[in-house]
Structure formats: C-alpha cells, structure tokens
Amino acid sequence: xxxERINGPEDIRKIPKNELPRLAQEIRSFLIESTSVxxxxxxxxxxxxxxxxxxxxxxxxxxxxxxxxxxxQSYTHKILSGRKNAFAELRRFGGIAGFPKRGESPCDAFxxxxxxxxxxxxxxxxxxxxxxxxxxxxxxxxxxxxxxxxMAYEALNNAGRLRKNxxxxxxxxxxxxxxxxxxxxxxxxxxxxxAGYNRLKEQVAGTLGNLPGxxxxxxxxxKNTKNGIKQMLLPxxxxxxxxxxxxxxxxxHDIRTLVRTFExxxxxxxAVIVHVLTKKGKGYRPAELRPDQxxxxxPFDLATGRAKKQKEFPDYTDVFSRKLISMAERDPRIVxxxxxxxxxxxxxxxxxxxxxxxxxxxxxxxxxxxxAAGLAAGGMKPVVAVYSSFLQRGFDQILHDVCIQNLxxxxxxxxxxxxxxxxxxxxxxxxxxxxxxIPNMTILAPKNLWELEDELEFACSYGGPIALRYPRGQAYxxxxxxxxxxxFGRGELLYEEEETAIVAVGSMVSTGEHVxxxxxxxxxxxxxxxxxxxxxxxxxxxxxxxxxxxxxxxxEENVLNGGFGMRVADWYREHHPEISVTHIxxxxxxxxxxxxxxxxxxxxxxSDSILKKLKELYRL
Numbered sequence: 001x002x003x004e005r006i007n008g009p010e011d012i013r014k015i016p017k018n019e020l021p022r023l024a025q026e027i028r029s030f031l032i033e034s035t036s037v038x039x040x041x042x043x044x045x046x047x048x049x050x051x052x053x054x055x056x057x058x059x060x061x062x063x064x065x066x067x068x069x070x071x072x073q074s075y076t077h078k079i080l081s082g083r084k085n086a087f088a089e090l091r092r093f094g095g096i097a098g099f100p101k102r103g104e105s106p107c108d109a110f111x112x113x114x115x116x117x118x119x120x121x122x123x124x125x126x127x128x129x130x131x132x133x134x135x136x137x138x139x140x141x142x143x144x145x146x147x148x149x150x151m152a153y154e155a156l157n158n159a160g161r162l163r164k165n166x167x168x169x170x171x172x173x174x175x176x177x178x179x180x181x182x183x184x185x186x187x188x189x190x191x192x193x194x195a196g197y198n199r200l201k202e203q204v205a206g207t208l209g210n211l212p213g214x215x216x217x218x219x220x221x222x223k224n225t226k227n228g229i230k231q232m233l234l235p236x237x238x239x240x241x242x243x244x245x246x247x248x249x250x251x252x253h254d255i256r257t258l259v260r261t262f263e264x265x266x267x268x269x270x271a272v273i274v275h276v277l278t279k280k281g282k283g284y285r286p287a288e289l290r291p292d293q294x295x296x297x298x299p300f301d302l303a304t305g306r307a308k309k310q311k312e313f314p315d316y317t318d319v320f321s322r323k324l325i326s327m328a329e330r331d332p333r334i335v336x337x338x339x340x341x342x343x344x345x346x347x348x349x350x351x352x353x354x355x356x357x358x359x360x361x362x363x364x365x366x367x368x369x370x371x372a373a374g375l376a377a378g379g380m381k382p383v384v385a386v387y388s389s390f391l392q393r394g395f396d397q398i399l400h401d402v403c404i405q406n407l408x409x410x411x412x413x414x415x416x417x418x419x420x421x422x423x424x425x426x427x428x429x430x431x432x433x434x435x436x437x438i439p440n441m442t443i444l445a446p447k448n449l450w451e452l453e454d455e456l457e458f459a460c461s462y463g464g465p466i467a468l469r470y471p472r473g474q475a476y477x478x479x480x481x482x483x484x485x486x487x488f489g490r491g492e493l494l495y496e497e498e499e500t501a502i503v504a505v506g507s508m509v510s511t512g513e514h515v516x517x518x519x520x521x522x523x524x525x526x527x528x529x530x531x532x533x534x535x536x537x538x539x540x541x542x543x544x545x546x547x548x549x550x551x552x553x554x555x556e557e558n559v560l561n562g563g564f565g566m567r568v569a570d571w572y573r574e575h576h577p578e579i580s581v582t583h584i585x586x587x588x589x590x591x592x593x594x595x596x597x598x599x600x601x602x603x604x605x606x607s608d609s610i611l612k613k614l615k616e617l618y619r620l
Contacts, residue, residue, distance in 0.1 A: 002026055008082040009061045009107055012053060020255050024049050027076055028283040030084065036302050038090045039421065040098055041072035043281035043294040044143075047173050047252075051141075051276055052076040054258035055169070058266070059137050065109035065125060069118035069142040071099035072296070073171070074108075081107035091421035093594025093602070098422060113425020114393065115363045116149025118142050119168055123158050126166045137165060137266060144172040145340060148362035159271040160243030167265050168244070168273040171252065173280040173291075239273050248275030253282065292343055296422075313477065316452060316470040317414055321346030323453045324383060324412075325353050327460060333381045334460060335359065339368040345385035345414050365390050369397035369409075376407040381460055387415040388428025388469065395434055403440040403465045410459045411435075416445070416469035417507055417557030418586075418600065423593030428469075429586050432505075433562030435467050436535050442466040442488075443534040445506030449475035450483055455532075458486040471507040471557065473596070478510055482530070491538040497525035500618070501549040503541075505531045505564050508555035508584070514607035515614070524620055534564045542571055551580040551618065557605065560585035582617060584610050 002019050003026040005011055015023060027049050035042045053076070055066055061081060068074045078084075078096065083105065089095025100108040110121045122140030129136060146152060147170065159166060239246045245268055250261050258276070265272045281287030286305025287294035299308045314322075328334040328350065335357040342348040342360055351358035359375075361368045365386065372382035391398075391413060402409045416428040435441050442464065446452040452470055459466045482494050491503070495516065504512035509530050516526040527549060529541060534556075545552060552572065554565035565583040572579045584605055591599060600606040604613065614620060 003030060003079075003084070006080060006082070006084065009056065009080060011082075012056045012080055017256075020053065024053060024255070025283075027053075027079060030079070030087075031075055032284050033302065034087045034090065035297065036300050038087070038092065039296075039298040039300075040075070040090055041296050042284070043287045043291040044073040044173075045075040046282050046284055046287055047278040047280040048073045048141075048171060049076050049282070050253045050255045051169070051171065051258060051278060052080060054255050054262060055139060055141075056080045057255070058259045058262035059139060062106040062109070064137040064139065065122075066107075067110045067118045067121050067125070067138070067140045068100050068112055069140070069146045070115045071112035073141075073143070074100050077107070078105070081105055091423070091593050093592065093598045095593075097593050099425060111425075113423070114390065115146040116142070116151040118146075119152055119155035119159060122166060122168070123155055123162070126162055126164060130164050137167065139167045139169060141169045141171055144170060144174065146363055148340070149364055150366060156239070156242055156244065162271045163269065165266060165269055166271045167262070168271065170248075170273055170275045171278055172249065172275060173278045243271070245270065245272040246275065247272060249277050250274060252276040252278035311474075313474050314449065315473055316446075316449070316475045317344070317346040317472075319449045319452050319475050320385070320412055320414070320456065320470070321349050323456050325350050327457065328354055328357065331381065331460070332357075333379065335375055335380050335382050337361065337368050337372050337375070337382055337384045339363060339365045339386060339390065341385070341387065341390075344387065345412070347385050365393040366397050369394035370401045372409045373397070373401040373405065373407050376402075376409050377405070381408060381410070383410040383412055383460065385412040385414060387426070388413050388417075388431045389415065389419075389426045391431060392434065398435070398441070398465070399438050403438050406440045406464050408463050409465055410456075410462075411465075411467040412456070413467055413469040415472045417471045418591065418596050418603075419472050420596040420599065421593050424590035427591045428471075429557065429559050429591060431467070431469055432534055432556065432558040432564055436562060436564075436567070438465075440465050441535060443469065444486075444532060445469050445534060447476065447482075447492075447504075447506065447509035447530045447532075448479055449477060450480065451530075451532075454483070454486050462488075469506065476507070476510050478513065486532070489533050489536045489538055491532045491541045492530040493527070493541065493544075494530055495526070495528045497527050498548045499525050500551050500553060500614070501527040501529060501545045502553045502555060503529045503531055503545070503568065504555040505534055505557070507557050508605070511605070511607050511610070512555050515610050518607065518611050519614070519620070522620060531564060535567070537564070537567050537571065539571060542568065543575070546572070546576045546579055549579070551582065553582045553584060553610075553614065555584040555605070555610070558585060559588055561588050582614070584613075 002023040031045055086096045091098045099113045102108050102111055118140040122138050126138050247261055250257055261274055265274055280291040281294055336347050336350045337359045338345050338347045339361055340363040342351055368384055372384045375382040413431055419426050435443055444455045446455050455468050459468050484492055502512040512528050516528045519526045554568050556564045560583055563585055565585050569581040572581050586603055
C-alpha cells in the first residue's frame, strides 16, 4: 500500500506522481473505514483529499503554515502529517482531536473549531512573519459556507493590503453543513458557471502562445497584469476589487492542476485566492447523495451508510422541533431563525412546513441575533435556534441589540452542557455564565421532554429576552408525574425531606434524582428541587429550603464561575450564612473531547462521583 509509506509531512513528496491517484484512493478508503468505527466528520473530509495532497506537495509543513477554517476537513492533513496510526482513538478521550490542535502536532498551525476564522488568523500570522523577517508560506483554507460569515469579509478587507505572499484557498463545495444560502453563494455560482469565460481564456492563451518568438512573453505578461481578460469579461470581481488576485476556478480533485496553480500563487507578493471546486462526500456513494447527513456521524454500516445505533426515543432537538411547529401553526407571529444549522437545530422541518416564516441567514450568528431583534421590533416573535457554543459569537448583539431594548427574542439553545467528541470548541458550558450577566435576560432549563414543551410555550408568550437551554441527545423521560405550571422565576420542589437539599439545573435534575436515591439507600434523607429558572433564581424556594436543611447542593452542567451555583451561594451568604452550600459544576477550564459519560466521570459530575464527594465532605 502507498499509504503505508506516509509517516511524516515530507513523505508524500517521495511518492512517484503516477502513484498519487492510488494514494488518494487509499486515503479515502481509510477515512471511510476508520470513521465507520469511531464516528466523526466524513463528507467534508472526503471532499478535500486531493486538495490536501496538493498542498502538501506544493508547500512544506510545518515550515509553511496551513490554517484550516472550522477544521472538520483536516483528517487527510492529519494522515499526511504522520497521525494515521492514531485514528483508532479519533475524538475519544485521550486520543487525537477531530479538529486541528497546536499541542497535537507542529503541522497544526492554528486551533480551530468555529467557522470564518482562518483568513483573520492568516493575516495576523503573515504580519508576524514579515515583522520577524522570516520566510515561509501561509495558506488559509476556507469553505464557501464559512465565507458567508462576517468575520471572513472583515479579514478579506485587510488581506488586500498585504504586500507579501498570502494564499487563501476557497474550498467551494456549494455547502457548509446544509446547502448554502445568500448572495455570496449566488456570486460564487456565477463564477462556477462562467464556462464560456474559462474556455475563451484558454483559447486566447493557446493562440497567443503559438505566436513565433513573442507568444510566450505575451501570455506571461497577461498573467502578470492580474488577468485582464477576466476583469474584462467578469467586471466587478469582488476579490480583485479588494486587491486580492483571483485564480480559478480549479478542479479540486485534479492534483496536477492544483499543484501548478499553487506554484503560480506562491510567486505573487500579495494576497491571492485560489478558488477550488470540490465534491463533498466524494468516493462514498451514501455521503455523495446525502452530504448533510454525513457531515458529523456516529459509527455506521459501511455497506449501507446507516447508523449502527438507531434512535429509540426522541432527542431534545426533536421535541423542540415538533413543539415549535405546533405553536407556530396556532400563532402566525412566531418565526424561526437559524445560522446555517437547520438540520442540527431541528428547524429544517419548520422550514418545510412554514417556509415564509423560516430564516436561514448562513454562518452568521451575529446577524442572526440582530435580525431577530429587528423581527421582534417589527411585531413578530422570533425564535433563534442555535448551539450553545455558537451563541457565544453573538454575545454583543444579545446584550446591545436585544436586551437593552428588552425585545421578545427567544433563544433556543441546543447542545448546552457537555457535547462530547467535538471537544473544547463545541462544549456548551459557558452559556449560563455569559447570559446570566446581561440585564433583562431570563434563562430557563427543562428537566425532561415535557418541561421543554411547557417552557417553550412560556418563552414565546413571555414578552422579553429569554433563553431556553437544553442538552444534546435523548430527551429525559423520567419524572413525568411532576409537571406543575411554569411560573416566572419559580422552581419546582420534587421531593421534600430534610438535612440535604439538592437544587439542580436542567440535565442535572436526573443526576440529582440518582444521587438522592443513593443517599436514601444509605439512610440519609434528601430533598430534590428543580431550579427551572437560572435567572432569576427562585429566592422563595431557597428561603423555604433554609427552614429545614443545613446544607444545599447545587448542580449544573456549566462552569462554576458566573453560573447558577454562585448566584445561589451569594443569596445564602447574604440571607442565611449558616447554610453550607456545595457546588457540583464544571471547572474553570476547557473540556477536551471524549464520550460524554467518560467526561462526566472525569469531571466529577456523574452520580457516583457526586455521592463520593458528599460522603467525604459531610462525613456521611
């Protein structure tokens, strides 16, 4: 096998050119087989095999820096840089990450996980290189989906001012996770379909090149004058007008042409963008047919592409999706907003059912939040469905555009808490802290699937900024007998005894239920309360608990700093300093990748670890 000869970043340059297609095929087979066992990002990685090989042939990592936008297409890069033997532990606790990590390899130039960052990082790295008088190439790879993010435009604006080489590779597969939307997508499509221009350019170059003596010089002159033919036939080219030389479009699966184009790009003393056309999911038929479904996958059957673990019960996203559609059918003012995640957030079904009230704004969380503020100011009831870790990107807009005006925007925060294999860039463990510091913001968390429905009803009728956060995965079906009406700022007392009172948030209510059962089996009475509201906290409930309990245990799947537990502790410190408050929360740290159950145990928030901590602390 050719792949067996790849053990470091320089090895691909030792492979004969006639064996490169075989290497590409072997890499694809390796990715498909490996990901079928471990899960991971498949379709995006299958689409960039030849592109990555060409970059490793044209550049010399780690001396030359390749910066991957988002990073969910970096598996071939990890293989070529010498990490293929580590793929058995891909995204598992203690194993290699699914995204680039500087601490993992010198070939990983920049940590990534969120989109639209690579050009900004590249501009900064190029400035550092030039200030230090160093000489190496910097390549920022960005997808056409990520190019819809506002940060990418800001970076392009600065990239055009560079006076040294900087290469941007636009990986254009017409998709982010779902199909792309908006003006940039249409603009790129106009370039892709400009076949007449490309044919004419080739014909003109061929004809001039055949002129005796002077032909080659004329062709070279045309190239050095920023491709005048292109400017004439495609006036107003966005990239050229920003001062960035445009090369392409290039077949992203033609290694020879890619290498030749990169060599041309390396000769330019300013920013250049290489527009590469690739096919997401290439080489695996199920992924080619359904690239959105093979973006992030769990273990699957190789022959059929079907997931090995089938969903038995609805997850929180399913519950949210069905309930929102039902509510919107009754209330014509409810609208739904997503930032390029209609499938992941459950809004795809809403978009099919009520397309005129569905807004996919592309990878643009800041715009999503402020456009929702505009919808609210115009009399609608916008629901912004977003992953917890992505909502961080719209913090200023939440504070400035939504909360200062006290507008009725509902934030449906999916993937709150630990999400597992995607690692520190995707763990949703900060939202209670960063939302909790904003005036006018209200925050809720459901204990089970029925409470999610009830809280969503409450949120859409509330009349002000409100966030509803729920975890990834199967919706909890326990405690169905507890379904008291949602009242503003009020929690829910589930079991009342004495001595120890557990006050749990959202997903941690089920954990609290297990801890309580274990304490009772040991002969220790225990109260369990469902916080429901993280902001404001239920001070009436806290005062009631102070009457018959000497110790309070708060539980949340969020960092301790700025979270629910600290608010509870502050209240008790002021009103009942004799009460002991113990916190079960996540540390002030970034949480690595791994299975959620493994992470919970490692971080001490599973029921056994909590019980052990309480036994030691209270000498039970």
